Amino acid sequence: MARGKKRARPLFEGSEWTFELIRKSYDAIEEVALGELGLDVYANQIELITAEQMLDAYAAIGMPLMYRHWTFGKRFAREELLYRKGVQALAYELVINSDPCVSYIMEENTMTMQALVIAHAAFGHNHFFKNNYLFRQWTRAEYVLDYLAFAKGYVAKCEERYGIDAVEAVLDSAHALMSHGVSRYARRRKPSEKMRRDKARARREHEERTFDDLWRTVPERTKKGRRRKTLSRRHLEHAKSIEELGLPEENLLAFLERHAPKLEDWQRELIRIVRSLAQYFYPQRQTKMMNEGCATFVHYEIMNRLFEKGLLTQGAMLEFLHMHSSVITQPGFNDRRFSGINPYALGFAMMRDIQRICETPSEEDREWFPEIAGNGDALATLRDAWADYRDESFVLQFLSPRVIRDLRLFAISDDAEEPFLTVEAIHEEEGYKRIRQTLARQYDLAYQEPDIQVIDANLKGNRRLVLRHLVRDGKLLEKNECSRTLRHVAELWGYRVRLVEVCAETGKTLKEYDALPLP
Amino acid sequence: MKVLDRRLNPKSKSLGNRQRFVRRAKAHIREAVGEALKRRKVSEVEGSEEISIRSKDLKEPSFTFDRERGEREYVLPGNESFRPGDQILRPPSSAGAGGAEGSPDGEGEDSFVFTLSKEEFLEIFFEDLALPNLAKRKLKKMNSPMLTRAGFQSEGPPSKVNKIATMRKSLARRIALSRPKLAEIEALEKALAEAEKAGDEKRAAALRDELHRKRTRRRAIAFIDPIDLRYNRFERKPRPTTQAVMFCLMDASASMTEELKDLAKRFFMLLHVFLTRHYREVDLVFIRHTSSAMEVDEDTFFYGRATGGTVVSTALEEMRRIVKARYPVDDWNIYAAQASDGHNFRDDMPSTLRLLDQHILPICQYYAYIEVGDDGLLDDGERMSVLWQGYEQLVARHDNFSLAQVLEPSEIFPVFHDLFAGPERAA
Known part of the structure; x- marks a missing residue:
């Protein structure tokens, strides 16, 4: 050949795939991913499935195993319809955060797509699952499939023993609270029995040492200056029980599982299963954009490097670019196709931008990102970002003016009382910071979901449970949904449940809901 | 890396979910x-x-924000000409900015x-429908045996091997014949090696002997012997079934227009599907009549063409003949459904009513009469057809006799449903 560089033979030609080609491509991709990009992944397991099986997997929220419940049937019916009518194409791939990392690829895919999918899922997502701090902290990849198998079996056994209806009732209620069944902070280590006893003794000794009967005669004063009544025994007990229950508690499902007075053991276990699922998906919900960005960046990088080595034909490369660009399309807000910010587009754009900042920074970049601008090692910078950030902090840290300009982002404020929306900031010097903050908050689940906590539970008297919704920016709960959900809480709790909506700033009560379980 | 081909795995994993959803x-x-x-x-x-x-x-509720309340701030892509401070009229809720907070669950799915x-x-x-008065129970001919488990047998096809029973037998035999365990042999080997090392030739010889004996014994006694094998045994048990026969009588005369026939056929079609589905053992007898009656097969009944005058008693006579010949009243639950437009040859009415009153109704568990079309309908909604009038006198005397009318296809199912609603209707 006339070319100076010796080019390798392409991995495959044409669109048909075979197991051998998949294996060969996998090896080539692995070489690039681990050797050149320095990714660190779980062992891979690639499974070939049909379109119908893909629909099955969809219905089970992407898990290979799932307990039986009508909501998955409903989801399946809907997905199937959308697919059949051609409204929506199936995903090319599906990947599960487990060890080994299972990626599903479809038999309908062409060989180029299979290669793309392997690069995207088996290396991109896989690396993210293994290294991101949220996944490391909250999910145990090696147990996921076993746990799901247990859950499926357990639910089936309960159905057999207690009837489908009884099981369905508990699962329905638990599902309604799924988004409030997540622990956001790692649990504090419980002090051992001995430590507790030592502490109690020390406190008692201290009290005995410093006891002085005179104090009892001094009238206590409150802020208003009026004499406070000595706390009655009942109040003290109440305060104590609240402390014992660990209130306030934001994980409603966990609280109900532990303290609901009427539940049977198997019902608690069912709640626990739903809660574990919610917890398992929590990191994914917080890192959707980064996760997809990471996978997209990785497949883009890998496919390009393969092409440079001559391992991909031009036809395959064109096919890849076509798919890639349709994945990262971001329609404008006024486009008919617009449905929110495309996580693939934003993630990929930001990561490519980090690469640019590291390698060829402009003056502006040096000013905005002094730590990474021009450091020359984009991949290491990205690997750190993938490991230590979630969507919210990633945007806050890395969204550059350049990306804001490229995507022409602008911030809008929307007060439901007003008939119009106001443009707060656009892609210009004064607007960057505001846009960055607003966008980051958009990815903050704690801000996007209502802040509801258990604040009081009377276990001895009327057994009423009180929840509080801290209302920020006047965002109240949707009435119908709220009363229906609250009924589910009451079903699980077994007694009257009240929800108060309290303004976070003024402390004023804005609205109250009450629910009783059905007899 | 592993590549697994899952394409042949069982499909429709979500069948159970679907059943729960449908339920x-x-x-x-x-x-x-x-x-x-x-x-x-x-x-x-x-x-x-x-x-x-x-x-x-079917919506599952959760705690969500009311989109019509409160203040929000969000970022959108694709700015074209907005400047800070611009005010935009709020777009209708479904379009534009509304998408910014669109839940991934998808809003606006109406149906x-x-x-x-x-x-x-x-x-x-056909839920909650049943044949009334299935009273006479008798073992039907043995043509519906059911396979039931019946212990184990020592011979059978490999697919029916019962591993647990087999291993149990094998274990018992091995213990009874004291087959040396692998651990024993290994212990001996170890002891032998030690003895050889220590140079204790006498002990080594004894051990070698012992080892040889045990090894031979172990070889001689199989781990699993053919006599251990146990197979699942199945027995054919006759299943008691209730015998029932359904007579379908249809007027095929010239006065039955194509539409009326269509109505009647729809009714019988339902009846047919219902019976074949719920009562596999029900015999069906199709009789169509004009001025004479004839037993016909299913196809002719539903799709055949024949016309003529109308003499209802011929059909009843034919039914009576068939009952006598094939369905002894003591053993069979007898049902009948008759569809007609209500016309009958006037002179035939007395014999029709007599046949029904004295011969047919007493032996029937249930007799349903469906009148199709509006020929017999008076202006005040009263039915005045020959048959309807005649039959109405009988309803009072016989519990097991029902009349219904069908004017258009949409009524067929409700009428059918009423006629066969639940086992308690006849009580």
């Missing part, structure tokens, strides 16, 4: 099925059906369309 949505589905039925052709009664139900009732399979459709269709 959950049953009330809505039944409503929709009723709707769907009106649009069907006779030949389509047995088929799958696409139905749509409102998804609102939920999905396809019911034939099984599911019929399941719902």
Whole structure:
């Protein structure tokens, strides 16, 4: 050949795939991913499935195993319809955060797509699952499939023993609270029995040492200056029980599982299963954009490097670019196709931008990102970002003016009382910071979901449970949904449940809901 | 890296989920099925059906924000000409900015369309229907045996090997014949090696001997011997079934227009599907009559063409003959359904009524009469056809006799449903 560089033979030609080609491509991709990009992944397991099986997997929220419940049937019916009518194409791939990392690829895919999918899922997502701090902290990849198998079996056994209806009732209620069944902070280590006893003794000794009967005669004063009544025994007990229950508690499902007075053991276990699922998906919900960005960046990088080595034909490369660009399309807000910010587009754009900042920074970049601008090692910078950030902090840290300009982002404020929306900031010097903050908050689940906590539970008297919704920016709960959900809480709790909506700033009560379980 | 081919794995893993979903949505589905039925052709009664139900009732609630309240700030892409401070009229809620906070769950799904399979459709269709008064129980001829488990047997096909029973036998035999365990032999080998090392030749020889004996014994006694094998045994048990026969009588005379016949056929079609589905052992006898009656097969009954005058008693006579010949009254539950436009040859009425009153109704568990069309309908809604008038006198005297009228296809299912609603109706 006339070319100076010796080019390798392409991995495959044409669109048909075979197991051998998949294996060969996998090896080539692995070489690039681990050797050149320095990714660190779980062992891979690639499974070939049909379109119908893909629909099955969809219905089970992407898990290979799932307990039986009508909501998955409903989801399946809907997905199937959308697919059949051609409204929506199936995903090319599906990947599960487990060890080994299972990626599903479809038999309908062409060989180029299979290669793309392997690069995207088996290396991109896989690396993210293994290294991101949220996944490391909250999910145990090696147990996921076993746990799901247990859950499926357990639910089936309960159905057999207690009837489908009884099981369905508990699962329905638990599902309604799924988004409030997540622990956001790692649990504090419980002090051992001995430590507790030592502490109690020390406190008692201290009290005995410093006891002085005179104090009892001094009238206590409150802020208003009026004499406070000595706390009655009942109040003290109440305060104590609240402390014992660990209130306030934001994980409603966990609280109900532990303290609901009427539940049977198997019902608690069912709640626990739903809660574990919610917890398992929590990191994914917080890192959707980064996760997809990471996978997209990785497949883009890998496919390009393969092409440079001559391992991909031009036809395959064109096919890849076509798919890639349709994945990262971001329609404008006024486009008919617009449905929110495309996580693939934003993630990929930001990561490519980090690469640019590291390698060829402009003056502006040096000013905005002094730590990474021009450091020359984009991949290491990205690997750190993938490991230590979630969507919210990633945007806050890395969204550059350049990306804001490229995507022409602008911030809008929307007060439901007003008939119009106001443009707060656009892609210009004064607007960057505001846009960055607003966008980051958009990815903050704690801000996007209502802040509801258990604040009081009377276990001895009327057994009423009180929840509080801290209302920020006047965002109240949707009435119908709220009363229906609250009924589910009451079903699980077994007694009257009240929800108060309290303004976070003024402390004023804005609205109250009450629910009783059905007899 | 592993590549697994899962394409041959069992499909429709979510069947159980679907059943639960259908069960959950049953009330809505039944409503929709009723709707769907009106649009069907006779030949389509047995088929799958696409139905749509409102998804609102299937929505799973959760704590969410009210979109119409409060202040929000969000970022959108694709700015074209906005400047800070610009005010934009709020777009209608579904378009534009509304998408910014759109939940991934998808809003605005008003009705939920999905396809019911034939099984599911019929399941719902005939739910809570039953033949009344299935009283006479007698063992039917042994043509519906059921396979039931009946212990183990020592011979059989490999596919029926019962591993647990086999291993149990094997274990018992090994213990009884004291087959040396592998651990024993290993212990001996170790002791032998030690003895050899220590140079204790006498002990080594004894050990070697022992080892040899045990090894031989172990070889001689198999781990699993053919006599250990146990197979699952199945027995054919006759299943007691209730004998029932359904007589379908249809007027095929010239006064029955194509539409009326269509109505009658729809009714029988339903009856047919219902019986073949719920009572596999029910015999069906089809009789069509003009001025003479004839027993015909299914196809001729539904699709045959013949016309003539109308003499109802011939059909009843034919039914009586068949009962006498083939269905001894003591052993059989006898049912009959008659469809007609209400015309009869006037002179025939006395004998028709006598036949019904004295011969047919006393032996029937249940007799349903469906009058189709509006020929016999007076202006005030009263039915005045010859048959209806005659039959009405009998209703008072016989519990097991029901009359119903059908004017248009949409009424067929409700009427059918009323006629066969639940086992308690006849009580």
